[in-house]
Amino acid sequence: xxxxxxxxxxxxxxxxxxxxxxxxxxxxxxxxxxxxxxxxxxxxxxxxxxxxxxxxxxxxxxxxxxxxxxxxxxxxxxxxxxxxxxxxxxxxxxxxxxxxxxxxxxxxxxxxxxxxxxxxxxxxxxxxxxxxxxxxxxxxxxxxxxxxxxxxxxxxxxxxxxxxxxxxxxxxxxxxxxxxxxxxxxxxxxxxxxxxxxxxxxxxxxxxxxxxxxxxxxxxxxxxxxxxxxxxxxxxxxxxxxxxxxxxxxxxxxxxxxxxxxxxxxxxxxxxxxxxxxxxxxxxxxxxxxxxxxxxxxxxx
Numbered sequence: 001x002x003x004x005x006x007x008x009x010x011x012x013x014x015x016x017x018x019x020x021x022x023x024x025x026x027x028x029x030x031x032x033x034x035x036x037x038x039x040x041x042x043x044x045x046x047x048x049x050x051x052x053x054x055x056x057x058x059x060x061x062x063x064x065x066x067x068x069x070x071x072x073x074x075x076x077x078x079x080x081x082x083x084x085x086x087x088x089x090x091x092x093x094x095x096x097x098x099x100x101x102x103x104x105x106x107x108x109x110x111x112x113x114x115x116x117x118x119x120x121x122x123x124x125x126x127x128x129x130x131x132x133x134x135x136x137x138x139x140x141x142x143x144x145x146x147x148x149x150x151x152x153x154x155x156x157x158x159x160x161x162x163x164x165x166x167x168x169x170x171x172x173x174x175x176x177x178x179x180x181x182x183x184x185x186x187x188x189x190x191x192x193x194x195x196x197x198x199x200x201x202x203x204x205x206x207x208x209x210x211x212x213x214x215x216x217x218x219x220x221x222x223x224x225x226x227x228x229x230x231x232x233x234x235x236x237x238x239x240x241x242x243x244x245x246x247x248x249x250x251x252x253x254x255x256x257x258x259x260x261x262x263x264x265x266x267x268x269x270x271x272x273x274x275x276x277x278x279x280x281x282x283x284x285x286x287x288x289x290x291x292x293x294x295x296x297x298x299x300x301x
Contacts, residue, residue: 004284005291009052016051017043019080027129037114037122042087045105045238049221049296050086050192051079056289057196057210063283071199074137078144078195084130085152086188089161091123098165099243106238127152140198147198151191160184169248174264177250178219185225186218189296193217209279216272220297223265226251227258228301236301269297 020042024035058075062068094101094109095116102112111119134144150156160183167180193210202210228237229244230253244251252261273293280286 005288005295008288009048009292012052012055013048015076016048016055016079016083019051019076020083023077023080023084023129023133030125033114033118034121034125037110037118038125040107040113041091041104041110041122042084042126044107046083046087048079048083049292050082050188051076052292053189053192053214053289054079054082054196054199056285056292057193057280058199059285060280060283060289061197061200061202061206063281063285075196075199077133078137078199079192081130081133082148082188082192082195084126084133085148085157088123088126088130089152089157089188091119091126093161095119098161099247101240101243103234103239106235137199140201144195144198147191147194151187156183156187157185160187164250167250170250172250172255174252174255177252177255180250181219181222182215185222186215189218189221190214206279209275213272213275213279216268216275217293217296218272220265220269220272223252223261223268224297224299226253227262227265228299229253230258232301238301265297269294 024039024042030038055072055075058072059068062071065071090104091110093099094104095111102109104110107113109119110122114122131145131148134148135141137144152158154162160180163176163180164184167176190211191214193214194207197207197210226244229241229251232241234241243249245254248254252264255261256264273290276286276290276293280289
């Protein structure tokens with residue numbers, strides 16, 4: 001693994017933040033307190049992993065193409081949309097009715113910084129704005145919206161959150177944990193890969209392949225989260241460490257122990273990387289994406 005992906009990611013995070021600011025500013029008529037609450041969570045730090053994946057796939061498929069610059073602007077907007085959906089989910093996840101957390105990305109959660117009602121509406125606002133952005137992204141916009149609705153909806157992220165709530169404090173199996181992680185986390189990471197391909201007008205086979213790779217990479221990412229919840233500090237994580245164990249969350253660490261959970265994350269991640277190598281062309285952008293995806297389960301926060 002080289003540092004090339006880190007330099008690219010650092011530059012792209014600035015572009016992603018600018019795209020997010022542009023989209024938020026472009027939404028007129030928003031009450032001042034609501035806009036502030038949306039911005040509080042949207043610009044509170046974070047890895048920007050999902051938009052980086054959108055850009056990574058775009059760049060791998062666009063390498064050497066004359067129109068790469070223009071389509072990259074579209075990929076930035078698609079990445080901004082998926083980051084808004086992700087941020088909305090974090091706002092709602094932190095609410096007292098769900099995980100009741102006070103810290104996110106090293107800052108007070110939205111309902112703590114503002115109030116619970118405003119936090120609910122900030123999440124609602126970001127979700128609606130995201131779908132509006134996707135609907136404006138050209139000839140395959142309807143496919144982007146449909147994929148996002150499936151990934152974020154009741155049979156995807158939202159359904160995974162429901163299963164997660166129901167499993168708190170209950171006896172669960174590794175297979176049950178995998179179902180929760182697949183829906184709650186992996187679906188949105190797989191969506192990110194697919195959006196990058198849709199921007200490049202990729203074939204259905206390529207998109208399906210990327211969704212499959214994203215499934216395994218997303219499980220690896222969430223498996224790393226399970227491990228980090230018990231091995232990292234709150235300062236390093238930017239959120240409350242040990243919360244999964246305290247709440248009786250369904251995690252692989254709880255089901256099979258720390259070392260087996262760590263090995264599972266690595267196994268799933270390697271499976272996802274192997275799928276990526278089968279799908280994407282060999283070039284420098286693909287190598288950077290490969291290293292970024294490897295970071296997803298090797299990270300320390």
